[in-house]
Amino acid sequence: MTHPLLDLAPLTAAHFAAIERRVASLLSTEQDVVIMQGEALLPLEGCIRGGARPGSAALNVVTGPYGQTFGNWLRDCGAAVFDLTVPFHTAVTAEQVGRALDEHPEIDFVSVVHAEAATGNTNPVAEIGEVVRAHGALFMLDAVASVGAEPLLPDEWGVDLCVIGAQKAMGGPAGVSAVSVSARAWERLAANPSAPRRSYLSLLDWKERWIDGGRRALLHAPAQLEMLALEACVERIEAEGLDALMARHSAASSATRAGAVALGGGLEPYVLGAREAAPVATTLRAPSGVDASELVAKALADDPSLPLIAGGGALSKEMIRVNHYGVDATRGAVLSSLGALGAALSEFGCHVDLEAARTAVSETWPSE
Amino acid sequence: MTHPLLDLAPLTAAHFAAIERRVASLLSTEQDVVIMQGEALLPLEGCIRGGARPGSAALNVVTGPYGQTFGNWLRDCGAAVFDLTVPFHTAVTAEQVGRALDEHPEIDFVSVVHAEAATGNTNPVAEIGEVVRAHGALFMLDAVASVGAEPLLPDEWGVDLCVIGAQKAMGGPAGVSAVSVSARAWERLAANPSAPRRSYLSLLDWKERWIDGGRRALLHAPAQLEMLALEACVERIEAEGLDALMARHSAASSATRAGAVALGGGLEPYVLGAREAAPVATTLRAPSGVDASELVAKALADDPSLPLIAGGGALSKEMIRVNHYGVDATRGAVLSSLGALGAALSEFGCHVDLEAARTAVSETWPSE
Amino acid sequence: MTHPLLDLAPLTAAHFAAIERRVASLLSTEQDVVIMQGEALLPLEGCIRGGARPGSAALNVVTGPYGQTFGNWLRDCGAAVFDLTVPFHTAVTAEQVGRALDEHPEIDFVSVVHAEAATGNTNPVAEIGEVVRAHGALFMLDAVASVGAEPLLPDEWGVDLCVIGAQKAMGGPAGVSAVSVSARAWERLAANPSAPRRSYLSLLDWKERWIDGGRRALLHAPAQLEMLALEACVERIEAEGLDALMARHSAASSATRAGAVALGGGLEPYVLGAREAAPVATTLRAPSGVDASELVAKALADDPSLPLIAGGGALSKEMIRVNHYGVDATRGAVLSSLGALGAALSEFGCHVDLEAARTAVSETWPSE
């Protein structure tokens, strides 16, 4: 029986390498790009277990839940970890990073999440990169929630390990992910006796057996369909233009923020500074007395496909998150989300002004 | 280069025949089902050119634009055509059909559109079928916009030629379509010297070369991907249950109608009787002084993917159509559509009550 | 339930038009290209019913079964038809066409099949075109089995209606097909009162409602998946290079011919002149006393996926056809086909030299 997802000719090494090159081009990077055959957590874990070891000292910037995961991995590797935890309503600053590095000159690894979909903020990576480079530590960036939505320039910013996934602003698959690796990072990993080797977690395996082998033989059978989807999504971005894609996300973010403020009813932007708001998701503080997860449940009752979600874990009562990435980076999705939130707020007895919200969206993001 | 849409193993005759059987089962029909390799206009044209000829007399019920197309085809075939044109705000009745048949006993062909997505009404085919059968004419039904959304029983209703497409309530592809053909219809076509033969329009070719040949060799290479998509959509309907699918469309229709009335602002159901309203689309009359196509343009400015469309042709100034079929047969799509219409009406200075609309939807179609 | 063939965003008119442009570019044509939503028989029938009428005189070159179909359509339109039937083991010559035109100066329509997959020959269209142009008749070409396999230049050759399908050398879908239409052809169709209008067969509908309407609205919902597959196959051809694709088919043809001759056992090329052999398929004459369809059945017993088929209809006893188009235009497919034929011939008691066949293939088509 014929099926479009089965019996495809195997993905050749040359085709795999061509997809790598297109991803590298999307990142404007001259570094090696490795496409790992799993969700972005796989290269993130691979970077940390490859970069840290007993004796390492790591500065781990925590601006959301992934930072906590990174800290755990770092400690698991035997590194001394300095968590720089920033309240979720704000981004970290380069000054804060610089101060921490000054206090702990032994730090040799810095981990940062670029944009935080979970908390709605985005960190000033260009400036942080300058500070980290001056210090000399290896710099790992989780850019899953920023790639495609805002500028991401690992080479220019001095990022040594830059991990991306296609499932957010790129509108692509989640089952494979990529990491760009600087020469400095390769050296560091190679010198680390406890870095994963001959392991699904290993970046070095890809270096030694794939890259250094001339990209002739893959380490194992790839996730072919996810690779083809990654290629298709990069093609689509090339057709729209990366700048246009980023502009669309930026507009969605501004419009959601402005619309939520105009909607009223007690909603407030969770991230205080507009410049620190992530282009992929806008987080909002629920009005006092209203449980955010109940509010979201009510707002989704009519259309479960709306990109609304309550905050995770401890934030579930107070934070509402409006996603606006990929196919949801449109005025329509923004308006539908605000409309559903407004209706749900009304049911909680909050007074909202849907008309004002709509006007604010239109003024912030005029339709063409 | 590998691509999931290319280099598939050819669709075998046995697989093609298996898809036919599943479609027949969806229609609860024992008649032959022919899957034609084009949009539903192809079998519709094939039915009329096969069933009519100089000397034929046809009763053509016009409840929307397709009825006009059918009349033109019938006249083109040299048939005497009696158009029974019904105002677009109402369905035809079996009495009207019966009266027309009584006035013109020579009528030997009756063409009816079941549900009209374009005008939002649905015709009482079970009752019409009884009248047509009593008279003895061949009965052709265009059921593209009803299949999957409301009961459709060609055998029980005495439909001789029942044409369906998968692109509306079935949520499937438009590039292939099907027609069930009664034994009576096959005889009629075979006896018609001007029926298409050895032609892309020909039903008889499928009878003689495919069905009578034991379904061993297709007439030509099929539209394989559309066939696979048709199979996948029938599988999905079997999984959801045809009754559940129909209930979802019926609820969407009632909720849209109730919500639009509650919204106010001068909107009115276009189809006067609720029983005559089609489950796939609700048509609304724009408030006086408001151009429907301008209203729809405004409502779509924010989200062009909403299932809203102005009436076609002469109706473009007065009719707004809310589609609610397939993936749009959800409470969320209904509410988003009404919300966008409400916002657009406000901009035209009409007073609307979004809250009342939402309440009406919720009462008509409670969320589970 | 998620399925990659369902719930796709509708194919936009702009996307459809972009696919048209890529197909036009593949044909190096400045003419309008119409992509019809059915197998290539649909535009072929549309061309003939649009171009012919009572009073027309047509020269119909019959070099295979499709020519017979064209003749029937032409007669059906009321045209006077002059069939120029050429034995299946040879191509037509421009001289033969010129002589027929000289004998019947009233001829205003000429139909030719470029390459004949069914009989394995290919006709000298460039030269024929010159003759037809000098005469002034409208020139229709069926290029389904040549496009992608050998040069096809409708503008340079003066072809007025050039019909292609993607299912042979292009390695694409069969469910949509294309026709390039010259300005002269549009005039002829427009002036023909019996040309199909408001019909699935109508080219004029596409002209008037799609092209002249600025390609803004499609005539009906397209066969979306087939369109996407057509786009993907054109992309793949662009990546391989059209010249490389044609060279691959040409080599497959030469190698099959040489290999079959070297194989011996009584096999002979069906098409006498090597220059007249089609690049998509090689036809062979079975040894005397051996039934071709039995031979093919035996050869396919072990691998039913081999591109072997007995001749159609009256040729079934004497002709064996080796297809070598699309994914089968490879040395491996050629060798496997010859190997299976050789083994089957042995079973019939014919003496074959498999080694010589292999050597002949290798010398004709050296591996890279």
Add this chain to the structure above:
Amino acid sequence: MTHPLLDLAPLTAAHFAAIERRVASLLSTEQDVVIMQGEALLPLEGCIRGGARPGSAALNVVTGPYGQTFGNWLRDCGAAVFDLTVPFHTAVTAEQVGRALDEHPEIDFVSVVHAEAATGNTNPVAEIGEVVRAHGALFMLDAVASVGAEPLLPDEWGVDLCVIGAQKAMGGPAGVSAVSVSARAWERLAANPSAPRRSYLSLLDWKERWIDGGRRALLHAPAQLEMLALEACVERIEAEGLDALMARHSAASSATRAGAVALGGGLEPYVLGAREAAPVATTLRAPSGVDASELVAKALADDPSLPLIAGGGALSKEMIRVNHYGVDATRGAVLSSLGALGAALSEFGCHVDLEAARTAVSETWPSE
């Protein structure tokens, strides 16, 4: 732009769980089945790192290259490893396993590869399981190359960790893979302080957060397309019947072996005992004086898609491997492979009898 691999609705947890259940049913297992989001090396590594720790003692049966990998992982975990290495031309016996367990009563973990595609043998897992169960050690089985090709009954055989991938006999995707986990194994992993936790390698994460959480929330975004392909391939197996699929592989194996022997020219089965030959691949010893990798290169020159490959690593000069799994488990693929090998052997001056090979295949595996 529309693309069938992008913008799919997210795979729901319920759908994911339904795929798990179908995989469990394919294995006739009541154990928990975890579908891990990577190639089968991922769950294999997860099983070993979860099951072994400093203080463990492992019996590692090495019948091919994967056994070496497992040994390295086991040592990496700090376990005492007893490698039971069997020559590649034979399977291990239950007696050998039993003897090793008797010698080392401290052994608490046994790892075995069921079928070895790389060496062409298959091990008697039912009998081994009995011995391991009597001893009490945890029993891990790599069944990637056996599932779908020969009986695989983890519950009946006492396999505690049974890892499968769909890319061989199942004809499915390689990008996701599954492991069935016995209650005993869960206890062992939970009690292991060094088992991976909060890691891409962790089976326990799936237990604690997915299974024990009621299968309501996935650990991270899945490789959706690979999951859909896995579902499609299981559906296809259900349609063909698992028994029929296994019979097809068994016949392919017998026919390849018999055909190679009959072909002669110095080829010999690599695996001495026919009962120990794997149904997915037949390994052959090259004639003395002929380099296997050169022979394979020559055999593939004409058709690089044939399922032939030289042995890996040290075996590259002496071993030829004929794969016959998935779409290649057909008589045609077997014959084409033997034909190509025969032709290549001729070029090396070896005398082969292609006709005898063909006859042997036909007698071993009669066409239907």
